[in-house]
Amino acid sequence: MSFLDNAIGSYKKQTEKRLLNLRNNILSDLSSRFSWLSQGVQIGSLGDIVFTVSTDEVRTFRDYRRSTKARFALHERIGEKPILEYIAPDGEEITFSMTFHVELGVSPAKETERLRELCEKGEAMYLVFGSAPIxxxxxxxxSVGESAERIDHGGRILVSQVEVTLKEYVPVIYDAAQEGGTAT
Known part of the structure; x- marks a missing residue:
């Protein structure tokens, strides 16, 4: 190893220590000024996934979008404009993004895997902001889409961006009293 490599390695270690001390000092200062931060703030949840902010962990979302649609039938007419007929409301959709960062106390790989498993199971969950269900x-x-933004030399994902799409789940209610026992 050359003198230059030793100097760079030493400088890098000193810089990492300084940054770590600076981070800890800032977090300590914030914790003393904002006591709620050290206790953690629960923003909401999606099933058992808790959106939270604390000095130990940050699991939040951004770019929240909710869309509501209606269903219409289009009736074609010869020589005339088609007639649009309202049928019923369509299911709602919500999309949002999440950033998972190892330095913010979460494992990007584990968090994304958890979302993928819930997607593949088709498990219906409540979405809650504060204490109010959405x-x-x-x-x-x-759907869950992931892009790995930073990966370390060992192949571990350090930072990932995840796009989540939710669909409204309207359960089928079986009514035995109806003729033939049909679903409503």
Missing amino acids: GAHMWVIE
Whole structure:
């Protein structure tokens, strides 16, 4: 190893120590000024996934979008404009992004795997902000898209961006009293 390599390695270690001390000092200062931060703030949840901010862990979302649609039938007419007929409301959709960062106390690989498992199971869950549920029904994860932004030399994902799409889950209610026992 050359003199230059030793100097760079030493400088890098000193810089990492200084940054770590600076980070700890800032977090300590914030914790003393904002006591709620050290206790953690629960922003909401999606099933058992808790959106939270604390000095130990950050698991939040951004770019929240909710869309509501209606269903219409289009009736074609010869020589005339088609007639649009309202049928019923369509299921709602919610999309948001999440950033998972090892330096913010979460494992990007584990968090993303958890979302993928919930998506593949089709498990219906409540989406809650604060203490209020969002929508009249539960939600299912329709899709999870991930992009790894930083990977270390060992192949471990350090930072990832995840796009989540939720669909409103309206349960089928079986009514035995109806003729033939049909679903409503």
